[in-house]
Amino acid sequence: MSPADPGPAARAAVHRRAVEAVRWGMPAVNYQMMYEASARAGGPGDNQIVFWPGLLDWHNQTLTPNPDVIYVMPFFTTREVGPVVLEVPPAGAEGSLNGSIMDYWQVALEDVGPAGVDGGRGGRCLILPPGFDGEVPAGYMPLRSDTYQGYGLIRSVLRSGSAADIDQAVAYARQIRLYPLAEADDPPETAWVDASGSAFDAAIPYDLRFFQALDRTVQAEPFLHRDRVMIDQLRSIGIRRGTPFAPGPELAETLTAAAADAHTWIDAAYEEVFRPFTPTARWALPALPELITATEAGFEEPDAYPVDARGVAYSFAFFSSKHLGKGQFYLMTIADADGKALDGASTYRLTVPADAPVTQYWSVTVYDRATHTLIRDVHRAGCSSQAEDLTVNDDGSTDVHFGPTAPAGPGSNWVPTDPGGHFEALFRFYGPTPSLYDHTWRLPDIEQTPDHRPTG
Incomplete structure (x- = not known):
């Protein structure tokens, strides 16, 4: 009796692990798609604020966005510059904010605005890099992050839908500032990127592009302790930290099929x-x-x-x-x-x-x-x-x-x-x-x- 052909079993294992990788990696790939869209809109994407100086329309192809507020999205990284300061203005006659600051996996570090850590009083949030053990200066609200990169979704809430109140909400939002703590004594001008002039496509791609984006997330950040079980799982589908992702034709075909199957599963689970x-x-x-x-x-x-x-x-x-x-x-x-x-x-x-x-x-x-x-x-x-x-x-x-x-x-x-x-x-x-x-x-x-x- 000849030994069983390991080919089909091996392919089935790769397919199964690829499906699981889609489920596990979704929030990071979701972030990656937005980060790359922000970079296409106006620069490298690091430590800059992407905003829409008016209400969103269909050109914003993020997932279920809110077209009735002014969107402000600070994208930060602490890898090279250390702690990063995010200043938010106080709520009052000028306006009000509603939003959260999140890490790379979109886990909220804190909320901001009247329902947030500042209680509507405004102030300076200090986003700290992984493992930070330094002293937090007085007057800052520390936000400890497990990842170097992250972003904020901050909404400037309108008083009404009038053109004047939209302009007011934009002007109020522009009081937000983002800069390294190391430059707090003389903060540089915040880099603002107007993303309203072109398509901002961050929809999830259910094909080989998903795994390409997932590889970029693995290369960008260390594995969190809770996710170390995924190291070998990802290695078996060609994603390995420090190694280029270059699937051959057979693996690419398997991954593409797995992305489609994961999409089918996700769509059914969505209804539940x-x-x-x-x-x-x-x-x-x-x-x-x-x-x-x-x-x-x-x-x-x-x-x-x-x-x-x-x-x-x-x-x-x-x-x-x-x-x-x-x-x-x-x-x-x-x-x-x-x-x-x-x-x-x-x-x-x-x-x-x-x-x-x-x-x-x-x-x-x-x-x-x-x-x-x-x-x-x-x-x-x-x-x-x-x-x-x-x-x-x-x-x-x-x-x-x-x-x-x-x-x-x-x-x-x-x-x-x-x-x-x-x-x-x-x-x-x-x-x-x-x-x-x-x-x-x-x-x-x-x-x-x-x-x-x-x-x-």
């Missing part, structure tokens, strides 16, 4: 995330409880490491909050009231009840179900309570319409969809209040309606 927030509607917090707990604990729990849940979450979103629910809260849906997938060729209505549980604003945004990015080539991505031309019903409720054509009448509450695909909807609560959590205020399901009549 939607556990209703209330028993009367399909809206759900788009993150499993075990992931929220692990994230807030910095993935340092001794008996939990929800890699699968984390991989799914960062396949459709970026950013983590140190204290989820304090500054903002999210509900998401992929189905209508009848449980059917939201179809871009159909028309729908969402009635937002009066007295929404927010101190700042609410919004609902639609995304391409296939990519989790803003739908391409549409002029509007969502509807916000801050819109100047929002139509409100006599009882204080607001009807939001979704579909490929505008309904008859005022179009300010209409969100266009792509008739050639499916979509998902994300409802944001900024400054959430108790009636959201005790369910005395409830968001109803999106309902399918008769076809809209085109308005010309």
Whole structure:
């Protein structure tokens, strides 16, 4: 009896490990895609702030971004310069910030703004490199990072959707500063990169490019202790720290197939995330409880490491909050009231009840179900309570319409969809209040309606 051919078994092992590498590496590749998009927008990407001096449109192809705030994204590295200072202004008449500072794996170091470490008073956050054992100067809020690189997602919240208030929110955001602690006595000008003039494509690629990006993350940062088990796993698929990633044709084919299979698994697992927030509607917090707990604990729990849940979450979103629910809260849906997938060729209505549980604003945004990015080539991505031309019903409720054509009448509450695909909807609560959590205020399901009549 001849010995078994090890070829198929070996290929199956590589395929299996490649699928696991996609699940494990998703948040780092997600970061890497944004980092490289920022570098394409204006420079090397290190210790600079990328921003959009206006509301986002579909040219921003990050995962489920918020088009109703001013986005500010500081990208930092402490590798060469040591501790890095991030100054945030105090909240007040000039504006208010909402956001988090994260490491390379998108684990929140702290939140900033009224719901953050500064309590809205502003101040100087000090991002410390791995293993830092030096003295933290007085007057700084230390943020200890396990990685050299990281970024912040900071939102400058609008007072209204008027042009003047958008400009005000931009001017307020521009008070943020980023510079090395070593230069704190005479801080250099912060490098600001306007990313609004071109495409900012950070969507996840489910092919060989995923592993190429994953290799760049492995080369960029040391393995964290919790991830050392992945060293041999990655080596078996051609990714090894200090060695160029150069898969031959057979390995490249296996990796490409594994990326596609991982995508299929992730997409199925994504649908399992939607556990209703209330028993009367399909809206759900788009993150499993075990992931929220692990994230807030910095993935340092001794008996939990929800890699699968984390991989799914960062396949459709970026950013983590140190204290989820304090500054903002999210509900998401992929189905209508009848449980059917939201179809871009159909028309729908969402009635937002009066007295929404927010101190700042609410919004609902639609995304391409296939990519989790803003739908391409549409002029509007969502509807916000801050819109100047929002139509409100006599009882204080607001009807939001979704579909490929505008309904008859005022179009300010209409969100266009792509008739050639499916979509998902994300409802944001900024400054959430108790009636959201005790369910005395409830968001109803999106309902399918008769076809809209085109308005010309």
